[in-house]
Amino acid sequence: MTTWTLRSLFGMDEERNTAKANRQRYQRDKRWRKRKAARDQYNPESLEQRAMMAVVAPAYEVTQDWGSGFQAEIELQNLDVEAVNDWTISFNYGADITSIWDATVVAREGDRYTIANAGWNADLEAGRSVAFGFIGSPDVSGASVAAPVGYQVNGEPIEDNVGTPPPAPVGPSPADPVTPDPVVSDPVTPDPVSETGTFDAVFNVISDWGSGFTGEVAVQNLSSETLKGWEVSFDFGGDINSIWNGAVVNQSGSRYTVRGALWNPDISSGGTVTFGFNGTPGGTQAALENFVVMGIHDGPQPIAPSPVVPAPLPMPAPTPVVDPIDGQGNVFTISPSSSDIVGFNPSADRLEFGDVSVHNLIVGKTESGEVAIVNPWAWSPEYQVVSGVAFSDLTAENFGIIVNEHLRQDIGGVLSWELGVGPRDANTVYVRSHEYGVQERVEDFDPATTKLSFLYFGTRERLSVDDTDEGLLISVEPTGQSVLLVGVAKSDLVPSNIEFHHDQMVEDQLEVPFGFTVEQLTMVSRSTLVTPEAPAGELTDGFQTSPGSVAPHDGHDHSDHDHGGMPMDPVVTDPVVTDPVAPVMPPMDGHDGHDDMPMDDHDGHDHMAPPASSGEFIDITAYGTFHDSNNNSHDHELVGGRTAITTEAMDAYNNLRAFLGLSALTIDDVGEWAFAEQLTNNADPYGNDIQSVGLWYAMQGAKVGWIAQDKYDPQILADIQRTARLGDPADVMSMVREFGISGYADYLEQYGIADTFISTLKMEPHYGGVMHGRTHGYLSIEGVAINHDVNHLTVLSWDQSQPFMNDTFDWPQWPALDVSDAGVMEYYQSMVVLGDPVGLNMESVSSPVAPPVVPTDPVMPPMDGHDDHGTMPMDPVVTDPVDGSYTVVASTTDVSVLVDSAGLAYVSESGGDAIAITRSDDYWQGSVPLTRDGATILAAARDDLGRLRVLDGGGVDVYAWVLSDSGVFVGEDSPSDTSIVMKETLFQLDIDGDGMIGHDHSDHDHGGMPMDPVVTDPVVTDPVVTDPVVTDPVVTDPVVTDPVVTDPVVTDPVVTDPSAAPIANYDKVLAAYFPEWGIYGRDYQLADVPADELTHLIYAFADLNSSGEMTLFDSYAATEKRFSAEESVTGEADQWYYPPEDPRSEQTIWGNFNQLALLKEANPHLTISIAVGGWTLSDHFSTVTSTQAGRDTFSDSIVEFLTTYQVFDGIDFDWEYPGGGGESGNSASPNDGANYALLMTDVRAKLDDLGSELGRTYEISIASPGGLDKIANFNLAGLAPSVDFFNVMTYDFHGTWEDTTGHQAAFTGDPVGYDIETSVDAYLNAGVAPEQIVLGAPLYTRAWSGVADGGDGGYNEASSGAAPGTYEAGNYDYKDLLSQINAGAGWDLYWDDNAQASYVYNAGQDIFSSFETTTSIALKAEWADAMGLGGMMFWDLSNDATDSPDSLISAAFRSLVLEEDVADIQSDSSLPDPIIVGGDGEIGPLPL
Secondary structure, three states: OOOOOHHHHHOOOOOOOHHHHHHHHHHHHHHHHHHHHHHHHHOOOOHHHHHHOOOEEEEEEEEEEOOOOEEEEEEEEEOOOOOEOOOEEEEEOOOEEEEEEOEEEEEEEOOEEEEEEOOOOOOEOOOOEEEEEEEEEOOOOOOOOOOOEEEEEOOEEOOOOOOOOOOOOOOOOOOOOOOOOOEOOOOOOOOOOOOOOOEEEEEEEEEEOOOOEEEEEEEEEOOOOOEOOOEEEEEOOOEEEEEEOEEEEEEEOOEEEEEEOOOOOOEOOOOEEEEEEEEEOOHHHOOOEEEEEEEOOEEEEEOOOEOOOOOOOOOOOOOOEEOOOOOOOEEEEOOOOOOOEOOOOOOOOEEEOOOOOOOOOEEEEOOOOOEEEEOOOOOOOOEEEEOOOOHHHOOHHHHOEOOOHHHHHHHHHHHHHHHOOOOOOOOEEEOOOOEOOOEEEEOOOOOOOOEEEOOOOOOOOOEEEEEOOOEEEEEEOOOOOEEEEEOOOHHHOOHHHEEEOHHHHHOOOOOHHHOOOOOOOEEOOOOOOOOOEOOOOOOOOOOOOEOOOOOOOOOOOOOOOOOOOOOOOOOOOOOOOOOOOOOOOOOOOOOOOOOOOOOOOHHHOOOOOOOOOOOOOOEHHHHOOOOOOOOOOHHHOOOOOOEOOEOHHHHHHHHHHHHOOOOOOOHHHHHHHHHHOOOOOOOOOOOOHHHHHHHHHHHHHHHHOOEOOOOOOHHHHHHHHHHHHHOOHHHHHHHHHHHEOOOHHHHHHHOOOHHHHHHHHHEOOOHHHHHHHOOOOOOEEOOOEEHHHHHHHHOOOOOOOOOOEOOOOOOEOHHHHOOOHHHHHHHHHHHHHOOOOOOOHHHHOOOOOOOOOOOOOOOOOOOOOOOOOOOOOOOOOOOOEEOOOEEEEEOOOOEEEEEOOOOEEEEEEOOOOOEEOEEEOOOOEEEOEOEEOOEEEEEEEEOOOOOEEEEEEEOOEEEEEEEOOOOEEEEEEOOOOOOHHHHHHHHOOOOOOOOOOOOOOOOOOHHHOOOOOOOOOOOOOOOOOOOOOOOOOOOOOOOOEOOEOOOOOOOOOOOOOHHHOHHHHOOOEEEEEEEHHHHOOOOOOHHHOOHHHOOEEEEEEEEEOOOOOEEEOOHHHHHHOOOOOOOOOOOOOOOOOOOOOOHHHHOOOOHHHHHHHHHHHHOOOOEEEEEEEOOOOOOOHHHHHOOHHHHHHHHHHHHHHHHHOOOOOEEEEEOOOOOOOOOOOOOOOOOHHHHHHHHHHHHHHHHHHHHHHHOOOOEEEEEEEOOHHHHOOOOHHHHHHHOOEEEEEOOOOOOOOOOEOOOOOOOOOOOOOOOHHHHHHHHHHOOOOHHHEEEEEEOEOOEEEOOOOOOOOOOOOEOOEEOOOOOEOOEOEHHHHHHHHHOOOOEEEEEEOOOOEEEEEEOOOOEEEEOOOHHHHHHHHHHHHHOOOOEEEEEOHHHOOOOOOOOHHHHHHHHHOOOOOHHHHHHOOOOOOOEEEOOOOOOOOOOO
């Protein structure tokens, strides 16, 4: 396999949860401050002193320790005035370094290590730092490891600078540091001079738990002028681990400096700003002293006497590297979570964005005008400032190549605005998103004539469009930039006067907050704007234009319901009025345990007035306090706007019940219910448990029970609580209107009880310890969580930045997030109605009680316009009334559509009860009339998933709604989502008026004979595909309507037998490895795998732990991640919730493993194996296999793994390598070869037994070496009897671990036998059968830099190190280098006819790289087939040019399976003819 570093394997978390990223960031910042404190001891006062000190100061830090191992970092800072080039460091260290990144272990003698740079970080500029990390293991598990000693850098000894550093020197002598007495005299300050006492800072400990504390500092401006750019410095002898509303900009020893955040940089006269932080340790050390406050225009103002401290070094900035593209200037890699970029030269330097997505990054402009790189999703500020640089200083060239197209557009929009490029029309308001602190107010906006343009808008996330008392507020987070259109409402807007460019609407749906469709808005071109460079061969969209609609906003959500067409209203005659039916009243005592009162759409309800409040509230601690898992007392957690739990929550609870028409309950009622439903720790109450538990669950019900069932999302709970605690009450009520039960917001305001509701949202569930002392129950919720976990959905992290947290450790309560939305709502609604927490509360309370109705005369359809051929087939057919209350208007299936005397629509199954059809969204609120604005409910049915559906619309413009069993709308298929054929088939209705049901006229008339198969939603034959996932035939555009998965769209399904595909009949191996981590930064999904060109897919990697068990490496990627429709094999998104009748509602395995199952369903010929080990994960093989007990554990865990994950047909062992030669630190033994054979014998026997038990056959393959030195230790003869085939890694023969260029996968002629021919001969000579040998090929290159031409394009020439590579120095992805070659970027293609190998050379960059082509692969495939070998294998799939004529896997497929000639394959390539060096001047064939 390719040599993957730890960084390339682990550095893939861009898409992972923000909480984890924040924790890592906090830990990294903490480590940085510690290292910097050590470095500050080497802060000389003069160049003479600097010359006396070590050139490089190392700082050592253990960053993680798990007993049997640890992770550590060593940072080197260049303290000299000149650069240190090609650094190496050596030291004594009493631990085993098992893996390393950003450096290389080049020698070890006993405890003496020598470590060299990684090539790309070889040069250390003056004042700069470089760090490398490693994984280590102590000699004895759990023992502490002493820090390295005896440092030498580039052979020169330096002092050991680890452990506890000496105090910082003060004065001219560094020998005897002196801590001076505090200076109490007035400091000398620059003009203007501010009077002493102008500023003040007050510190308070908010909570203290001994080992740590939460603190808050209030900074006051007592002067008569605004303090701009405030900073405060203070002494603190501990660590600040996290901070909010401010940022630590410097730390020197115990001296901290904190600066304001981007949104609070200034303090107005008489004003105060506060910032908070978590620090360690607590107790008596939780103290801040010697405050100094200063601003940009003011000198420092002492608050208390402060010590004299040495000038600190600046905060570390990213270390640039020389631009590899033009060799001029420096390249700074951006990261919002990294320190500010310092020293950026706009005339020569550039920013490197990598392949970051537009959804993970935006560019911003600070209030001081500097460029900022911003994380759009961080709740606390996360940004990186390009220090001293404004957008006006930059050009597109400073941004280099931007891989992500949408990010190119957004950066271009911001840059264009700042540079004055692009239109600036007088009658247009240009909405921007990048400017911190900018809130515009437009007084004269005329919706009829003034345009609203988003041409320069620079983000795709967190856009809000809200009606306020003053007007329409358009705002964006995290910059907070906004524009207020005074006196304008959203309903006033004219869609044609709102302008977006193409991708903002069509792909990222920024039109949605306005309630318009793409077709209604104006699409403008962005082609005149500045745009950063795209990768070779890629375009930047945005040239499209289209006019919008002048129709104003009508309050109707046109995104889903533009029901045009024919007027289909039924003609309703006057009703015959009979005695009304008495209204159905709900039970009023609230004690039946299962009140069937609706929780949604309450327009049909008589609300009760809220009960009177005493106004005097009792703290829950009056009923007793308990300690949680951290022994926190009740009042230590009230930070960030949290408040105590009081009986005011009972008022909020009963107010919600009154809104629902339910009578008030007591605390004891709720407490008794909670104990009866097993929601408590103890089975029986003692003391005041009933009261404390009752109040606690009443609070929870009031917090959550107001949310409408189809609007619930876990994030809502976090957002509304955070807003209640830290935001504006008006914003809280806006959220209630958006997400709450219809009418609840109005109810709260009408009765003046909104404050009680908001007060309850502020209450802290941890308060008083009740959450863990009593309500920490164990009731199972859907088998994936307990009620304790679901209770945590209302808990936020201490700094309010993260939702649904686990205890006080600040990470998300993931089990709760695995509970379906319906399950969560059932649970919390049960608290309101005192129902079953895991029952059917959603169903029993989800819709209004049907209103009383009176019988009507039969409604007859209009008689005009109808002939015998049904040319007007869409009018509902009205029959006799049902039960004298409803009239049947359609019954084409077992589900009928009914209408009552008020014109409201119902459905009834098989003559059963009438169920009201209701909606609660922008389109309709409450019970739905049969006919609305040209749209009519035409039919109803149950689909194949058991979902209740109704057909709504007119003509062929019809929508297939999805209803809950209680009639509540939960989603729909639009006219474009599913075909007319499918809708006709489902509803048994002739929609298009052709006289037939389910006939498609689009392409297949077949001479007048209806030959199209009639597909019934959907009928799939050969193979049998488990409903509802349709994989073969091809499912076209399965548009999923959120939140319900709709039926897949099957158009003209020509069903083919996958077994008839050419690959299915190929009896050898054509395999490729899929890298588990490829789904992250590389964005390579299993949906991208060319399964029709492979016989075997090998999933890499599982891990082997030190106990000998095979385990998942990345469980999130493997079994948890939910994929979007674009990422999914089937084109259907993974949902977090499926209806109970859907088999997927019980599914527990998702992630890549689920995608593998779907891939195999579509490709039954495909054999899927799991690879264990690999370069990085081979550390324990030798130890585990050295004993029979270890081999038994390993082999048993393999059986368990394959039994658990039955998608796999075999296992691939990738031990790199028996006998040594793998990654530094791997265990190795001379007996490895013999032990490997013993392991294979055991595994073969156990897999044969498993196969007999399960009725299937399991394959064993081994990724095996190509080099003779490693083959010698491999015991091929002992392995072959147990192995189906060897994936021979006939590549990596030469690479940048050597100073001279070479071929990484030559066929022949290598001086020391590193070539394919020699390798295969060694296998044959060892007794391995030819058919067991699968020839490996690389889909990546090995590349050197600093290479002279030498006459043969750089071959066999000296180099200066590794070339930059795609993701890792020294390696280019094949597809990356291919695109560069085809883009004319200076690459020449060569063919070495002596070695039978291709390569490329770039004279402008002095880079030599190995390089496979379709020709070289076809030649190898042809040779392998002629030799009778078992086939070919590729590492790894994510690097290939899939779906192009230049795909290397396709070349092998065409040669091996389709048996095409090499010449034909070569002729289809886009590459130029190579320069041929040596040999006979002709390419191929390879000699047998």
